[in-house]
Amino acid sequence: MSCLMRSSAVVGLPVVTLAGESPFEIKDVVFDRSAGAIVGFTLRKHGFLGGPVDQVVDGSDLLALGPDAAVVADDRSLRVPTTPLGDDGEPVIGDRVLSRSGTDLGTVVELIIEGGPHPEVVGMEVAPTDALVAPEGRAFLPLPHSGAISADNVVVPDGTSAHARPDLRGFAQVVHTFRHELEGEPA
Amino acid sequence: MRWQRLRGLEVVETAGGQTLGRVDGLELDGERAAVRALRVGDRAVPWERIGAGEHDRVGHDAVTVEHERALEPRDGASLDPVGTAVLSDAGVRLGRLVDLELDDRTGEVRRLLLGDDDLAGDRLRGVGSYAVVVAASGDAAGAAPGSSTTGGDPPTR
Numbered sequence: 001m002s003c004l005m006r007s008s009a010v011v012g013l014p015v016v017t018l019a020g021e022s023p024f025e026i027k028d029v030v031f032d033r034s035a036g037a038i039v040g041f042t043l044r045k046h047g048f049l050g051g052p053v054d055q056v057v058d059g060s061d062l063l064a065l066g067p068d069a070a071v072v073a074d075d076r077s078l079r080v081p082t083t084p085l086g087d088d089g090e091p092v093i094g095d096r097v098l099s100r101s102g103t104d105l106g107t108v109v110e111l112i113i114e115g116g117p118h119p120e121v122v123g124m125e126v127a128p129t130d131a132l133v134a135p136e137g138r139a140f141l142p143l144p145h146s147g148a149i150s151a152d153n154v155v156v157p158d159g160t161s162a163h164a165r166p167d168l169r170g171f172a173q174v175v176h177t178f179r180h181e182l183e184g185e186p187a
Numbered sequence: 188m189r190w191q192r193l194r195g196l197e198v199v200e201t202a203g204g205q206t207l208g209r210v211d212g213l214e215l216d217g218e219r220a221a222v223r224a225l226r227v228g229d230r231a232v233p234w235e236r237i238g239a240g241e242h243d244r245v246g247h248d249a250v251t252v253e254h255e256r257a258l259e260p261r262d263g264a265s266l267d268p269v270g271t272a273v274l275s276d277a278g279v280r281l282g283r284l285v286d287l288e289l290d291d292r293t294g295e296v297r298r299l300l301l302g303d304d305d306l307a308g309d310r311l312r313g314v315g316s317y318a319v320v321v322a323a324s325g326d327a328a329g330a331a332p333g334s335s336t337t338g339g340d341p342p343t344r
Contacts, residue, residue: 003279020274063276064323070278115278
């Protein structure tokens, strides 16, 4: 598994070409709600006050997402899209996390992204309800490869709460174990 | 031969002895990991047009070219890569470039010298105004500076 990153840390990363130029930085992460895959990034000019630009990075043009940069082949990968990138764009942050059997586990605070050539949302930080054991007032939950994320709720398999962690240490292994267990569950 | 030694050398035309300028930047071919040309202000001299000696292309005290016609016009500022951030093509920052070790004859980049590490020259992918980009290795990929790992876990940001 590649580097794990908070979605808030991905915003503002430079987009760098293999020629060593960086025309823009990441403005927003766009992902496929049903698959958890990153479909691309919207862009903005560099700097805190950098305004948005029309160009985007489509996931198919991304060479890698790392902790310090998103890498593309060249500036032809920074294209003005002819169709919208991703779905309706409703943010997941603030969604309720609901188990399949209907237990409210908390509210999404942050998404956890695995970097690499095919970045993916692998987990989330939640502001927990009493249903989660969270002595530090926050919990990190793994997500399956595909899930149910609507405009209001993130629905997770029963048993997800058993894999809750207080921080990201060891979280990559938690995701691996959680997904491996799910693959063995009956349909 | 180090880039830091090459930088600042006078460029002298052997036909008439005229000093044409000083080396103040590099043009690097990322695919070949080699110097394509030396920048001299708003002009550049291709590497293969440098020197007339039997041994090293670059002299000890000057870069020589046969004639001023060897210099070609260029747009944009010269690029001196020293101090530029070094990024892997996996998006991991590896450090800052301190110097380049170049082959005296072919201009190939033998090594990229960072503050506390050095990388094989054939890892070079490109040099630009924002970063020097190198191919990620199995050791360097995912090694985010300042990150912490536990039990072989990948780093987090």
